[in-house]
Amino acid sequence: MSIYKHGLQLTPGGHFTDTYKQVLTEAGGFTKSVTGLTMLWNSLILGLGFAIGKIVISMLAAYAIVYFRFPLGTFFFWIIFSTLLLPLEVRILPSYEIVQGLGMANTYTGLIVPLIASATGTFYFRQFFKSVPDELVEAARIDGAGPLKFFIDILVPLSKTMIAAIFIIMFVFGWNQYLWPTLITTDESLFTLVRGMKQILQVWIGAQIPDTNQAMALAVLAMLPPVLIVVIFQSWFVKGLVESEK
C-alpha cells in the first residue's frame, strides 16, 4: 500500500517473504485457480517450447535450403524470408482463426506453434551453414557420413554457439510474449507470468486497490529466468562471437 503514499521505494519493504510466498502459492485471478508457480511454469513452457521448437524447425529448414537442391529452392527461401517482414501482430488475426478452428485455443500447442512459424531462425542458420566450408562437407562425404549423420555429427556441434545465441534470443522473446497468449488463453490455468501481472493491476474496480506488491513480485519473478539464461549462456555466446572454430 505504501507505494501509493510514498511513491517508489528503493529498498524492499517489510513483507518480502510474505509477498513472494503469497504470490507463488496462493491462487489469484478471477477464478482463484492459478498460482504464481503455475504461471511461472507456463511461462517456462512457452519460453522453452518456443526456443527449442524454433531452433529445431529453423535448423532443419536451413539445412534443407542450403544442402539440398530442389526445384524452386531459392524461390521458397525468399518466400520464407519475406515473412520476416511480417511481425506476429500483422498475422495475428488469421493465426487466431486457424488455431481456434483447429480447436487448439487454450492448449500449449496453440500457444507455442503459431509463434514458431517465422523465418528469423531459418535465416540465421542459413547464413551460418553457408559459411561452413564446402571441403568439410566433402570430407564428410568421403568419410561415409550420409545427410543425417552429417547433420548430427558435424553441423549441429559446429552450430553450438549459434544455437546458444539463438536460444537466448528466442527464449527471452517467447517468455516476454504478451499479445498472443492474451488472445489464445482464456483459461487462467494457462496464464503466463507476463499475462498474470497485468491481471493483478487490472482490478482497479470500485474501492479495490491493486495488489501492487504482488504485481511487483511477479515482475521480479518474470525477469529472473531470462536474466539467468543470459548469464548462464553468455560465456558460450561470447565464445561464439570471439573465436571462430573454422
Next chain:
Amino acid sequence: MAGIKLNTLRKIYAGNVEAVKGISIDIQDGEFIVLVGPSGCGKSTLLRMVAGLETITDGELFIGDRLVNNVEPADRDIAMVFQNYALYPHMSVYNNLAYGLKNRNIPKDEIEKRVRKAAEILEIGDFLDRKPRQLSGGQRQRVAMGRAIVREPAAFLFDEPLSNLDAKLRVQMRMEIKKLQKELGTTSLYVTHDQLEAMTLADRLVVLSGGEVEQIGSPIDVYEKPASTFVATFIGSPAMNLLPLTKQGSDWKLDNGATVDVKLNTDLSDLILGVRPEDLVIEELSEKFDTGLHTALTVNVVEPVGAESYVHGTIGEGSVDVVVRAPGKLHFEPGQILKVTAKPEKLHTFDTKTGKRIEVQGALEAA
C-alpha cells in the same frame, strides 16, 4: 590397393563450361601420379571426378577392376587430402582420424589400433586429444594425412595439400609425403600447380592445359623431351628460352642471322627453337664445338641466386628475353656482350603453329 583407369573422362559444368575434355590416364598400382598445370586447367575437376565429388559427364572411371562412375565417394575406396585440410573443427585429432572408420562400423579396437599406428608414422601421437585449432599448419597437414592413412584406401587423392604451408615446411612435407607413399605403396593422384613439387614427387607427370593432356611421362622425360612449347615453358625454372627459327636456303637461322647447325626432319620453314637456360653455356667456359647454336648475347639484367646467376639478355633487335644460367662466381655487367653456345642434342624444336615438338636428329655436319 589398385590401379586407376581414366577412360576419356569429360566434365561439362552448368553453363557449358567444358573443364575436362576427354582425358585418359592409366595409373598403375602403387604409382605416384602428379597432375600439374596452370590455374583453371581442370586439375581439381579431374581429381574430384575420381573422388566422386563431381559427376562424370562422359567417359569411364575404373578403380581396380570396378567401374565407379556412379559409386558414392565413401564407397570408392579412396581417401582425399584437401588444400585447407578440412578437419572437423569440433572433434579431437583422434576423432578426426576415427570418424570415417566409425561410419564404416569398424570395431573399436581395430580403429584404436589403426589410429595409433598412423599417429606414430606421422608423429602426431602427442596431439591426439587436441582440437585442430590448437595445432600448427604443418601439424594439421599431418592430421589430414593421417585421416587418409587410417582408411587404408586403394588410392590417395591430394588436391594441392601443401599450398597453405610456408616454403620451408612445404619442402619438408613434400619429402615426407613421398617417403610415406613409397612405404605404404598406395596409388596416389596428386594435384599441384607448382612444377617443382610435381617434378620431385611424381613417378609420372601429367601436364594439363585447358582441360587436355599435354604430356604424360616421367619427370625427366617431360623435362628433357617436352612434347610442346607449353610443357617446355611450364616445366623448369627459369623457363626454357623460345626463339623463332627460319629456314633460309639449306640453313636454319635465328632472327639475328646466326646459323643454327641442326638436322631436322620437317617440311616446315618456320619453327620455334627451344633451349634451356642451363644448356646455354658461355663459350669461354665450354669445350669447343662447331655444331648447334652459337650466338652473341647482350646482357641486360643479372639475377644472382648464390650458386648460380641467371643472366637475362637479348640476341639482337626485337629479341625476346633470353636467360642463361651462369656460375654464381662470375661477374657480369649490363651491356656486356657474351658469346653463348648450345650443343645440338640440347636443342628443342617445335612447330610454330601447333606448338608440337619436332625431334632434333643431330648436327648437320656430323650427319
